[in-house]
């Protein structure tokens with residue numbers, strides 16, 4: 001792992017930046033985060049924002065980031081919901097049973113629904129929808145042959161009023177009970193990174209992933225053979241560096257330190 005003094009041998013052309021836990025936390029921007037995004041843009045870096053947040057569409061995320069004070073563009077935002085729609089469009093048979101909230105379900109309006117014998121059970125952020133009846137129904141659909149799609153597999157997230165179970169906890173429950181492995185749409189899946197990379201004109205060595213989650217952001221970057229920055233905010237825990245599941249290229253106190261490195 002490199003320290004702050006080391007500058008990348010090749011100047012990067014683009015940054016892939018996580019949102020929750022990296023640019024904002026519990027509904028508030030991190031100090032200096034808004035200015036850092038503006039700085040990187042002024043310096044001529046291309047920016048893409050990769051988030052596993054699945055309760056919102058890219059349009060809703062864009063609005064949320066705008067309200068927080070960030071200047072970013074809708075077509076720079078890639079989330080697992082968008083990645084899932086692209087994946088389903090590529091499949092020959094796509095009848096789905098959705099476990100996602102209504103706004104996200106509307107985003108999938110072109111996909112045919114079948115709640116009795118679907119090809120896929122699609123699980124995203126479903127909040128209180130994850131009750132026994134809904135989970136047991138999904139379990140039976142999986143046992144009867146449906147494949148399982150997870151928008152992402154995060155186990156928990158932070159809100160201003162405490163921690164919440166995330167959809168990955170319920171995906172894991174369904175995988176265990178039905179003996180199936182979910183196809184994951186968000187980070188760290190290569191397909192997800194490739195969606196964002198296809199929109200950039202640069203090679204992998206010119207892109208740096210920045211995020212707070214070693215299991216999704218840094219594992220994903222390592223799989224893609226990209227350099228990465230782990231920020232010590234959001235989900236970061238210092239014990240994760242003792243036997244890391246992936247090696248970040250840099251570890252920074254927070255996202256604002258990017259301006260000193262690049």
Ligand SMILES: [Mg+2]
Pocket residue numbers: 018019020021022211212213234235
């Ligand atoms: Mg994060």
